[in-house]
Amino acid sequence: MNDSDEGSGHAAQSKAQPGRKDARRNKEALLDAAASVFVTSGVEAPVRDIAAKAGVGLGTIYRHFPTRADLIIAVYRHQVDACAEAGPALLATSATPHAALGQWINQFVDFLVTKHGLAAVLQSDNAGFEALHAYFLDRLVPVCTELLEAAAEAGEIRSDLEAYELMRGVGNLCIGADSDPDYDARRLVELLIAGLRHTETDSGRSEPTPIDSAGQARGRADTLDM
Amino acid sequence: MNDSDEGSGHAAQSKAQPGRKDARRNKEALLDAAASVFVTSGVEAPVRDIAAKAGVGLGTIYRHFPTRADLIIAVYRHQVDACAEAGPALLATSATPHAALGQWINQFVDFLVTKHGLAAVLQSDNAGFEALHAYFLDRLVPVCTELLEAAAEAGEIRSDLEAYELMRGVGNLCIGADSDPDYDARRLVELLIAGLRHTETDSGRSEPTPIDSAGQARGRADTLDM
DNA sequence: GACAATACGGAACACTGTTCCGCTTTGGCA
DNA sequence: TGCCAAAGCGGAACAGTGTTCCGTATTGTC
Numbered sequence: 001m002n003d004s005d006e007g008s009g010h011a012a013q014s015k016a017q018p019g020r021k022d023a024r025r026n027k028e029a030l031l032d033a034a035a036s037v038f039v040t041s042g043v044e045a046p047v048r049d050i051a052a053k054a055g056v057g058l059g060t061i062y063r064h065f066p067t068r069a070d071l072i073i074a075v076y077r078h079q080v081d082a083c084a085e086a087g088p089a090l091l092a093t094s095a096t097p098h099a100a101l102g103q104w105i106n107q108f109v110d111f112l113v114t115k116h117g118l119a120a121v122l123q124s125d126n127a128g129f130e131a132l133h134a135y136f137l138d139r140l141v142p143v144c145t146e147l148l149e150a151a152a153e154a155g156e157i158r159s160d161l162e163a164y165e166l167m168r169g170v171g172n173l174c175i176g177a178d179s180d181p182d183y184d185a186r187r188l189v190e191l192l193i194a195g196l197r198h199t200e201t202d203s204g205r206s207e208p209t210p211i212d213s214a215g216q217a218r219g220r221a222d223t224l225d226m
Numbered sequence: 227m228n229d230s231d232e233g234s235g236h237a238a239q240s241k242a243q244p245g246r247k248d249a250r251r252n253k254e255a256l257l258d259a260a261a262s263v264f265v266t267s268g269v270e271a272p273v274r275d276i277a278a279k280a281g282v283g284l285g286t287i288y289r290h291f292p293t294r295a296d297l298i299i300a301v302y303r304h305q306v307d308a309c310a311e312a313g314p315a316l317l318a319t320s321a322t323p324h325a326a327l328g329q330w331i332n333q334f335v336d337f338l339v340t341k342h343g344l345a346a347v348l349q350s351d352n353a354g355f356e357a358l359h360a361y362f363l364d365r366l367v368p369v370c371t372e373l374l375e376a377a378a379e380a381g382e383i384r385s386d387l388e389a390y391e392l393m394r395g396v397g398n399l400c401i402g403a404d405s406d407p408d409y410d411a412r413r414l415v416e417l418l419i420a421g422l423r424h425t426e427t428d429s430g431r432s433e434p435t436p437i438d439s440a441g442q443a444r445g446r447a448d449t450l451d452m
Numbered sequence: 453g454a455c456a457a458t459a460c461g462g463a464a465c466a467c468t469g470t471t472c473c474g475c476t477t478t479g480g481c482a
Numbered sequence: 483t484g485c486c487a488a489a490g491c492g493g494a495a496c497a498g499t500g501t502t503c504c505g506t507a508t509t510g511t512c
Contacts, residue, residue: 020509023459047500057461062501120350123402125343128500161417162408169414172398176349182388188395191387192414195421246478246489273469283492288470354469453512460507468499476491482484 027064029054034075042116043072069132072121080139083108087143097150098157102193104147105170108140109189112174119174141167157196166196253290255280260301268342269298295358298347306365309334313369323376324383328419330373331396334366335415338400345400367393383422392422 017024033054037045047068051061065071087104094100112119121129122136144163152159170189177185243250259280263271273294277287291297313330320326338345347355348362370389378385396415403411 172401191421192418195417
């Protein structure tokens with residue numbers, strides 16, 4: 001939806017830069033300011049703070065980035081792209097598809113966890129962030145699918161989980177991982193990925209391991225619902 | 227339907243019905259209205275909507291519930307309590323501690339998933355919801371610890387995960403599970419719990435299963451960070 | 453140097469949660 | 483019964499969001 005190739009210092013490639021020079025300068029300043037404010041105050045920092053830091057009015061910010069989400073996308077775009085591109089590379093160089101999947105997920109988690117509040121805003125059903133949500137998903141789900149299928153074909157993991165669900169689960173697990181030293185998202189994600197693997201004794205089946213032996217407490221909350 | 231005597235709970239407990247009758251009636255109406263609005267519009271529904279539904283002014287809502295979070299707590303208090311109490315019961319009646327843990331977590335997940343946006347608000351680092359967060363944790367973490375320890379002592383699961391982390395992870399996985407038919411929180415939680423179990427071949431160790439064999443991509447995002 | 457076209461700044465709007473205070477209702481006591 | 487402080491009430495007002503709008507300033511082209 002948005003050109004804004006820059007994300008931080010980018011020597012402009014060639015010419016043909018559209019628009020006025022001051023406009024381009026402001027957009028650049030905005031991206032830098034946003035990146036910096038996101039680091040100190042988190043991704044949910046007020047738009048006004050970013051505008052102030054960039055020395056720019058509110059109108060300017062909204063002309064360049066129609067929505068807060070668009071600004072966030074622009075700031076993290078090439079990091080997301082780098083993550084997407086790392087997938088096939090890892091698959092090519094890793095010992096096994098499963099190893100590649102693990103490393104890739106770890107990269108993604110490290111990315112999310114180091115960006116104050118990004119994970120939270122990513123899963124927010126707040127309408128304003130749909131674009132952000134969609135961008136991450138569009139970019140990463142195909143890569144994750146590839147890794148997942150490779151690992152499944154190699155018989156390393158069960159094959160009944162969609163990449164979309166895995167990505168959302170991982171994203172969810174990263175929420176609040178900053179700002180709480182007692183919560184280690186990386187470990188929980190590892191647990192989740194471990195749960196994905198075939199047990200030594202059931203290699204080949206794709207049934208999810210039942211979580212308990214008397215597992216009839218499923219359909220709906222019984223004791224709990226009024 | 228709900229006592230909801232007090233959120234903080236250091237009021238005089240000898241007096242049966244404190245306050246004026248109209249005040250009690252309004253509080254009751256507020257709880258009913260809130261419960262109903264939460265069902266239709268989600269937990270993040272505007273305070274004004276709840277006040278309107280209860281036929282009451284804003285001042286009234288804030289006199290009874292100093293904060294949105296307190297109202298949410300009051301609405302769900304006895305369901306949370308029921309969940310807490312179900313823990314020991316399950317432990318007593320289930321075949322194994324692990325089965326009890328699984329059933330208990332399932333109950334909790336079913337509860338969270340059926341309450342529009344509760345999981346999201348629960349993990350929100352938004353300062354206003356600390357009380358809510360704290361209440362859930364205070365009530366449920368001890369129960370979870372008990373179940374976890376029982377299962378660990380029985381040698382069914384690894385013992386290196388704190389109940390707090392598990393609860394937060396489960397809560398996180400439930401975020402957005404309503405409002406997205408393609409995301410099945412229950413399944414992911416099952417995966418997480420499955421990952422908690424000892425593999426048949428390593429019963430006794432408590433090392434987390436390494437998620438990949440060439441796992442050096444850990445410390446910090448390398449390729450990803452600008 | 454003139455003058456569209458383009459872009460800018462920030463006031464204003466709509467929507468939150470929360471506070472405040474003048475007015476109303478209640479219920480113990482004559 | 484009627485009185486009247488104390489308890490409680492409603493909603494205007496405040497503070498903080500994201501977003502829109504438009505009069506003004508800047509730019510780059512002729």
